[in-house]
Amino acid sequence: MNKIAIVILNWNGGELLRTFLPSIIQYSPQATLYVADNASTDNSIAIVQQEFPTVKIIQNKANYGFAKGYNEALKFVEEPIWALVNSDVEVTENWLTPIAELFESDENIAIVQPKILDFKNKSAFEYAGAAGGFLDKYGFPFCRGRVFTSVEKDNGQFDDISDIFWASGACFFIRKQVFWEKNGFDEDFFAHQEEIDLCWRVNSKDYSIKYCGYSKVYHVGGATLQVENPKKTFLNFRNSLWMLTKNLPKEKLFIILFSRLVLDGLAGVRFFFQGHFSHVWAILKAHFYFYKNLRKNLRKRKKSNLKHYYKINSVIYSYFIKGKKTFAELF
Template identity: 60%
Template sequence: MDKIAVVILNWNGVKLLEQFLLSVVNFSPEATIYVADNASTDASITYVKEHFPTVKIVVNAGNYGFAHGYNEALQHIDAEIYALINSDIEVTENWLQPILDTFAKEPKTAIIQPKILDYKNKSHFEYAGAAGGFIDKYGYPFCRGRIFETIEKDNKQYDDNCELFWASGACFFIRSTIFKNLKGFDEVFFAHQEEIDLCWRAINLGHTIKYNSQSIVYHVGGATLQQSNPRKTYLNFRNSLLMLTKNLPKRGFYGILFVRMILDGIAGIRFLTQGKFNHTWAILQAHFSFYSLFSKYYKKRSNFQTQEYYMIKSIVFLYYVKKIHVFKDIFNNNQINNP
């Protein structure tokens, strides 16, 4: 068994492999490196074999997306720790050792995220994860260093190693035993928010999620689906509702879900006023899909839901009404909510 396996999920991403795989190979001496390929039709596999013969390849039978793709590939990878990284990630020297040290010292820590900076603007945090994630009462995610569209400059304000609610799937470290015990990612999600769901399930079982600022990576972001893509809107809204159904505590379950659906409706109206009709339709489709899956997902609920899952009651209210756009201002304005 390997100590750590770095696993890069790929689908027709030969250009990204050409750009970023070298940094992973050069700066990961502690790891065995894998490319998990979702049945690419480009030259991805040929490129890896010709230029990086030490990198191992696992080929899935189809394009299974992020969730199913990783679930399938990791069945063939034997390691104590999985480092799941996007193909558009540039790693830095010594990015693995701080993570390995934390896992060694903290047996309750199941999942870790590094500091994720923007490859295109390296002085700033990157949208998909930044310095670690949280959610509000209604399931809206936000990060230290990124709330909705406000992205902070990295002034070392988050150079601590704190506990999180969720770690970004762009660069996601997890103990293999925990991943298997949780039965991996929820494959219905396909992509988007499956990592938050997995982290929530881990927390419900008493595990801890951590952020480690000594490990730094740079993420391009949007290499699979751009923020402007209605498919991304559909997956984010639908998957968030499914996640809430599975993981919300019993107390207030229906009320929280009802408020969330109203807030989604307001988001749909906002898209309409911006002329983004495809995004409004994507939210409607997300809700229709959620209704069809509700009964199935309600049956997935366990008896271990924690009441203490959210940091603040409504990030939507704080951001759009109170105009709090920076994570540290949540504390400065005494907005922390006790569930």
């Protein structure tokens, strides 16, 4: 267990640290705790120094966002397994034990995600990750326990250990060796879907990604950037296109990207008729950045050794046309 480092990325989240660090300290006695601070302008550093003196502090020189913020901070973390945890996550007793045992059982396990429940409604899964993530053919993410905005109650249906395609950036564990072997997070993403991009690069014949339902955490979600914020819409749409450009198999690249551009346009039309004009602009801006950086992202492509990156053909069709709202109904 002392081989695990818990690294919490923070930016102006002093009150979140004050609220959520106590549970992590209480239930992680054998792990080393770090707060990686993205040049906060509030009293975050003072709070950690004065109220949580056992927590180590790594100070980044600027607000680098999620991707570069972690890349910079993790250069100073020596433990072989890292738990990357949002500042708005509450952990539970013995949450580290089943994760550590899973890593010890198979050296090819590269990433593990615990069960992520809603801090505000602890009987339900949380949007950002739930019980582990997958992609459909068009690169749309969904989770066991959450499909689009439909979130399931936790009735023990995902109390298992299972293969997943991506783990949530809200809380996941990764081997240090694998993180650097895959060159860490793509810093161009800044924030949102960089963990899916990393997981796509990690998924291979050599490594697996697991969900462990015997480890449980509670996530507030949206504490730093709420879903209604058009900036979040921009980052999600832009980064999704970037991720697909980088990682799709060559034979699928053009048709899937073209399909996504059409589907993104339909999403923009939907926002327009809902009166969410700032989100329409966010999608247009995301597409502008996609074209502007197309050559750059094409140069990042690596040969994929994945036969299938997707779980189902179209989660949009299943959800909006067929009315399938739960993970089990999709299959």
